[in-house]
Amino acid sequence: xxxxxxxxxxxxxxxxxxxxxxxxxxxxxxxxxxxxxxxxxxxxxxxxxxxxxxxxxxxxxxxxxxxxxxxxxxxxxxxxxxxxxxxxxxxxxxxxxxxxxxxxxxxxxxxxxxxxxxxxxxxxxxxxxxxxxxxxxxxxxxxx
Amino acid sequence: xxxxxxxxxxxxxxxxxxxxxxxxxxxxxxxxxxxxxxxxxxxxxxxxxxxxxxxxxxxxxxxxxxxxxxxxxxxxxxxxxxxxxxxxxxxxxxxxxxxxxxxxxxxxxxxxxxxxxxxxxxxxxxxxxxxxxxxxxxxxxxxx
DNA sequence: GTGTCTGCAAAATCTTTGCAATACC
DNA sequence: GGTATTGCAAAGATTTTGCAGACAC
Numbered sequence: 001x002x003x004x005x006x007x008x009x010x011x012x013x014x015x016x017x018x019x020x021x022x023x024x025x026x027x028x029x030x031x032x033x034x035x036x037x038x039x040x041x042x043x044x045x046x047x048x049x050x051x052x053x054x055x056x057x058x059x060x061x062x063x064x065x066x067x068x069x070x071x072x073x074x075x076x077x078x079x080x081x082x083x084x085x086x087x088x089x090x091x092x093x094x095x096x097x098x099x100x101x102x103x104x105x106x107x108x109x110x111x112x113x114x115x116x117x118x119x120x121x122x123x124x125x126x127x128x129x130x131x132x133x134x135x136x137x138x139x140x141x142x143x144x
Numbered sequence: 145x146x147x148x149x150x151x152x153x154x155x156x157x158x159x160x161x162x163x164x165x166x167x168x169x170x171x172x173x174x175x176x177x178x179x180x181x182x183x184x185x186x187x188x189x190x191x192x193x194x195x196x197x198x199x200x201x202x203x204x205x206x207x208x209x210x211x212x213x214x215x216x217x218x219x220x221x222x223x224x225x226x227x228x229x230x231x232x233x234x235x236x237x238x239x240x241x242x243x244x245x246x247x248x249x250x251x252x253x254x255x256x257x258x259x260x261x262x263x264x265x266x267x268x269x270x271x272x273x274x275x276x277x278x279x280x281x282x283x284x285x286x287x288x
Numbered sequence: 289g290t291g292t293c294t295g296c297a298a299a300a301t302c303t304t305t306g307c308a309a310t311a312c313c
Numbered sequence: 314g315g316t317a318t319t320g321c322a323a324a325g326a327t328t329t330t331g332c333a334g335a336c337a338c
Contacts, residue, residue, distance in 0.1 A: 022292065022293070022336085022337050022338070023337075023338095024292090024293060024294080024336075024337070025336095026293080026294070027293090043327085043328085044327095056294095056295080057294085057295085058294070058295045058296070059295095059328095060294080060295065060296075060297095060328090060329080060330090061293085061294055061295070063327095063328065063329075064293080064294080064329090065293095065294095067329095070227075077223060077227050078223065079221060079222065079223055079229070083214075083221050083229065085223070085227065085327095097273070100276065113264065116260070116264065117280075120257065120260065121282075128286055129241070129282075129284045129286065130284055130285045130286070131282055131283065131284045132244065132283045132284060132285065133282075133283040134280065134281070134282055134283070135280065135281040135282075135283070136261075136278065136279065136280050136281075137277075137278070137279040137280075137281075138265075138273075138275055138277075138278055138279075139275065139276045139277040139278070139279070140273045140274055140275045140276060141274040141276065142272050142273065142274070166311085166312050166313070166316095166317065166318070167312075167313090168311075168312070168317090168318065168319080169311090170318080170319070171318090187302085187303085188302095200320085201319090201320090202319075202320045202321070203303095203320095204303090204304080204305090204319080204320065204321075204322095205318085205319055205320070207302095207303065207304075208304090208318080208319080209318095209319095211304095212318095229302095
């Protein structure tokens with residue numbers, strides 16, 4: 001294991017601990033794996049990828065660990081345009097473009113939009129509403 | 145059946161036909177039912193409600209009919225904050241507020257926001273992107 | 289040491305399918 | 314009449330559960 005990888009694992013362990021979770025090898029591997037998968041993985045895909053290196057980690061564990069991560073707010077769930085549940089491990093503010101013709105999803109980073117929305121809701125100040133996140137899905141056909 | 149209800153059924157039949165669908169009694173009942181359910185019903189809830197008046201309509205039919213409606217763009221799917229799939233029959237432009245403490249979802253109508261987003265993306269004019277819909281989910285704790 | 293987590297296999301849940309009968313256009 | 318739709322029951326897919334052993338803290 002090289003230095004870079006060691007560092008990543010170190011950060012992963014810290015992140016688990018910070019969220020009040022016991023640092024088990026399974027959780028480390030799963031969190032590492034999903035952080036590297038940039039394409040909003042499904043349970044199936046996570047299991048496939050994790051199994052490749054760690055055939056002893058069971059599917060039930062993937063389910064349980066992912067549920068725990070969601071509960072802790074470390075990842076989010078969303079539907080693919082095919083209506084399959086998938087995970088979003090990237091917690092940096094960003095949005096999603098759903099391509100309805102190809103059934104694919106792309107991350108869309110746009111600070112200007114983030115600011116605009118945040119300002120709008122700050123000004124609007126909806127009564128009794130404590131906003132924790134604003135998610136935007138753009139449905140589009142690519143006309144390339 | 146009173147006049148009001150007859151009118152509604154008439155409109156439903158037209159809407160089915162306009163979407164190129166054969167007007168079957170099952171489709172009429174299901175579409176009528178979901179239009180009346182203002183709370184983003186799950187398959188389960190639709191079936192329950194439909195069954196009450198029409199015990200002969202099968203669950204498989206609900207699944208098939210709802211899939212057809214989604215395909216035709218007559219309804220949309222989304223996840224509850226509990227990660228259960230539900231349907232959104234209201235196609236007027238509007239947004240959703242997810243209350244993360246109570247796991248409930250509320251429709252949020254805001255023309256100003258609609259306009260702001262539409263203008264933003266019109267100006268931005270993202271290359272090769274033909275936007276058909278912009279969905280906003282606001283995650284919030286109600287601090288009432 | 290204690291309580292949480294994992295792996296296994298079984299159970300429960302959810303969704304789709306094949307096909308014969310039916311109903312729409 | 315021809316084709317699409319329905320209902321049924323069974324199959325398939327997905328997710329959860331119970332529990333014994335293992336492990337983190």
